[in-house]
Amino acid sequence: MRLDLAGVSAVIDARPIIDDVDVTAGPGEFVALVGPNGSGKSTLLRTVYRSLRPSGGVVRLDGQDLWRMRPRQAARHRAVLPQHNQVADGLSVAEVVATGRHSHKRPLDRENETDRAMVATSLERVGMGWAADRLMTTLSGGERQRVLLARALTQQAPLLVLDEPTNHLDVGSQLLLLELIRSLGLTLLAALHDLDQAAAYADRVVVLRDGRVAGQGPPLEVLTPAFIEEIFGVRAHVGPHPITGRPHIAVAPAR
Amino acid sequence: MTDTLTAPPRTRPAPSRRPHLISGPATGVLLAALAAGLVAALVVGISVGSVNLPLGQVWGVVWAHLSGRGAQADPLLGQVVWEIRTPRALLAALAGAGLSVAGVALQALVRNPLADPYVLGVSSAASLGAVLVPAIGSTMLAGTLGVTGAAFAAAMVSALLVYLLAQRAGRLLDSWLVLTGVAVGYLCTAATTFVQLQLNPNELQGMMFWLMGSVAGASWQDLGVPAVLIVVCMLWLALQARALNALLAGEEAAIAIGVPVATLRVGLLVAGSLLTATVVSVVGGIGFIGLMIPHMARFVVGADHRRVLPVSLLAGALFLVLVDLAARIADRPNELPVGIFTTGLGVPFFLWLLRRRARGGADAA
Numbered sequence: 001m002r003l004d005l006a007g008v009s010a011v012i013d014a015r016p017i018i019d020d021v022d023v024t025a026g027p028g029e030f031v032a033l034v035g036p037n038g039s040g041k042s043t044l045l046r047t048v049y050r051s052l053r054p055s056g057g058v059v060r061l062d063g064q065d066l067w068r069m070r071p072r073q074a075a076r077h078r079a080v081l082p083q084h085n086q087v088a089d090g091l092s093v094a095e096v097v098a099t100g101r102h103s104h105k106r107p108l109d110r111e112n113e114t115d116r117a118m119v120a121t122s123l124e125r126v127g128m129g130w131a132a133d134r135l136m137t138t139l140s141g142g143e144r145q146r147v148l149l150a151r152a153l154t155q156q157a158p159l160l161v162l163d164e165p166t167n168h169l170d171v172g173s174q175l176l177l178l179e180l181i182r183s184l185g186l187t188l189l190a191a192l193h194d195l196d197q198a199a200a201y202a203d204r205v206v207v208l209r210d211g212r213v214a215g216q217g218p219p220l221e222v223l224t225p226a227f228i229e230e231i232f233g234v235r236a237h238v239g240p241h242p243i244t245g246r247p248h249i250a251v252a253p254a255r
Numbered sequence: 256m257t258d259t260l261t262a263p264p265r266t267r268p269a270p271s272r273r274p275h276l277i278s279g280p281a282t283g284v285l286l287a288a289l290a291a292g293l294v295a296a297l298v299v300g301i302s303v304g305s306v307n308l309p310l311g312q313v314w315g316v317v318w319a320h321l322s323g324r325g326a327q328a329d330p331l332l333g334q335v336v337w338e339i340r341t342p343r344a345l346l347a348a349l350a351g352a353g354l355s356v357a358g359v360a361l362q363a364l365v366r367n368p369l370a371d372p373y374v375l376g377v378s379s380a381a382s383l384g385a386v387l388v389p390a391i392g393s394t395m396l397a398g399t400l401g402v403t404g405a406a407f408a409a410a411m412v413s414a415l416l417v418y419l420l421a422q423r424a425g426r427l428l429d430s431w432l433v434l435t436g437v438a439v440g441y442l443c444t445a446a447t448t449f450v451q452l453q454l455n456p457n458e459l460q461g462m463m464f465w466l467m468g469s470v471a472g473a474s475w476q477d478l479g480v481p482a483v484l485i486v487v488c489m490l491w492l493a494l495q496a497r498a499l500n501a502l503l504a505g506e507e508a509a510i511a512i513g514v515p516v517a518t519l520r521v522g523l524l525v526a527g528s529l530l531t532a533t534v535v536s537v538v539g540g541i542g543f544i545g546l547m548i549p550h551m552a553r554f555v556v557g558a559d560h561r562r563v564l565p566v567s568l569l570a571g572a573l574f575l576v577l578v579d580l581a582a583r584i585a586d587r588p589n590e591l592p593v594g595i596f597t598t599g600l601g602v603p604f605f606l607w608l609l610r611r612r613a614r615g616g617a618d619a620a
Contacts, residue, residue, distance in 0.1 A: 046507075049507060049510060049511050050510055050511075051507050051510045051511075071510070071513045071514065072513040073513075074513060075512055075513025080507070080508075080511030082505070083507075084505055084507055085504055085508055086503070086505040087504075088500075088504050088558055089368075090275075091503060091558045091559065092274035092275070092557065095500065095557070098500075099500050099504070099512055100512055102501055102512045102514060103512065103513035107495070133273060133274050148504075148508075151512075161511075
C-alpha cells in the first residue's frame, strides 16, 4: 500500500493548520511524523483518518482518493490507532476488537467463524490473547493500547496510521508497542513525540513546523544536531545507541 | 508479514470470571424470561384494578374481544376491562419500552452515562406544548392538534432547535448537545410555569396530572403511533448495533473503523427525540426509566448494543407495567402518581445493582 498526500492543506475554525504538505509512504515503510506541539502532526493525520476533510490537496491510497471512498471501503484500506480513545465501560476485550470487523460486515451480517478467528489471531499477535474475556476497564494503559492495535489489525488494512501511540505508556510498553508495529509488515504513518524513538524505528522521518514540511528523509540525514536545534530549540547528540546500535538521539536544554 | 515479537509480552493469569453477568446463549434465556415476565405482568395488570372484578369474567371479556365477539360482553364489565384496563396496561408497556430505547439511543449519541430521554429538553418542551393548549384556547390549537399533538409538536420543535444550535461545521458536538438541551429545557420549564399562572384552577387540575406523568386514561387510539414508532426505531437501531459499539470508543475511533459517524448521530437524535416526544405526549413526563433501564441492562449483559437494545426494550416495558400496577393497588381505590413508584422502586434496585457490581469486582479498575 502506497500512501500519497499531495499538497494537503487543512483549516480548523477558519485558521489554516497545515499548508501544502506532501508526504509519501511506500509499501511496508515506517514514516514518522515529528515536530513541536502545534506543528500540525495530528491535523495531518486526521486528514488520513477521514475525521477532517482537507481544504486543499488530495490523500491517495494506491492512487485512489481516500476521501472519495465509502466509509467502510476506506476502513478496509487504512486502520487507525487514534490518540483519543475512550475506554468503553462494559465491553470485553474481544468485543472491542470485534468492532474492527465493521468494515467487512453488512448491517444484517452476523459475526461468523472468520470474524472470531480474526479477533483471536489479532489478539495473539499483540500478545493479548489471554485477555479476550476481560473487561477493557481492567487493563493497564499499555495493554489497552495493544488491544486497540489488535482492533486495527482486524480491519485487514495494509496502511496503519498512529497518533502518538506511545503517549502515557511506561517505557517497557512503549518499546514493546514500537517493536510490535514494526513487525507487522504494514505501511506505517505515525506521529511520534520522542525523536529518539523516531530515529530508532522509522525508515523515514517527516519534520513539520508551523504546518509545513521542514525536512524529510532517512532519520540520520534529517535529524542532525543543527536541524534539531533549529526546530525544537534543544541541543542534540546523534550517534549509535549504546545498547542496540540503532540511531540514537540524546537531547539537552538549549544553552 | 512476520509474527515474531522481539520482546515477549507480559502475561497475566487467565480470568476466572466471564466479563458480563450474563453472556452468550444465556442472553437468549434472559430475553425469553423478560418476555414471559412481560406477558405475565400484562395479564396481572388487566386482572387487577382499583375495583375487584372476578377473574373469570375479566378474561371472558378479553377472550370475547380477541375472538371478535366483543359486542356480546357485559357492557359495564366490557367497558372497564377492554376500554380501560387493557389499553392502559399496553400503553404502560409501550411507554416503558419507548423511553428505555430512547435512553439507549441518546446515551450513545452524547456518550454520556447521565443522558436520558429528557436531556435534550424534549420533555420540558412537550409539557409547554401541552399547557399552551388551554392557555391559548381550544379554538386555535386544540381544534387542530389536541393536547397530545401540541405536546408532540413542541417536543419536535425543541429537538430541532437543539440540533441546529449544537452543531459546528456540520458536526454535532457531544458537550454542546447536552448543554443546549439543558438550556432549552430550562427555558421551556420557565415558560410552562408562566403559562400555568395564567390558567384557572380547573384547567390547572388537568395539567397537573399530565405534568406528573400517568398512563391512566389510556385508550386504544393512544397505542398505534407509539407502537409503530417503537418498532421502526428499534429495527433501525438494531441495524446500527455494531456501529453503536464502535462509537463507544469515541468519534475518531468510530470513523477510523468505517462508521459514518455524522449520519449515525443525526439518526440517533431523530430516533431518540421521536420516541421521547411520542411517549411524553401520551403519558406525560415519566422520569427515571430512560436513564436507569439501559444502565441496568448494561450491568447485566455488558455494553454490546446487540444485547443492550432488546434487553432494555423488554425490561423497560416490564418495569412500567409493574410500576403502574403498584400505583393502582397500593392505596386502593385511590391511584398514586406513577412517577412516585418509578423512582421509589427503581432507585433502590438500581443502587443494589450498582453496589453488587462493584463488589463483584468484574471491572474494578
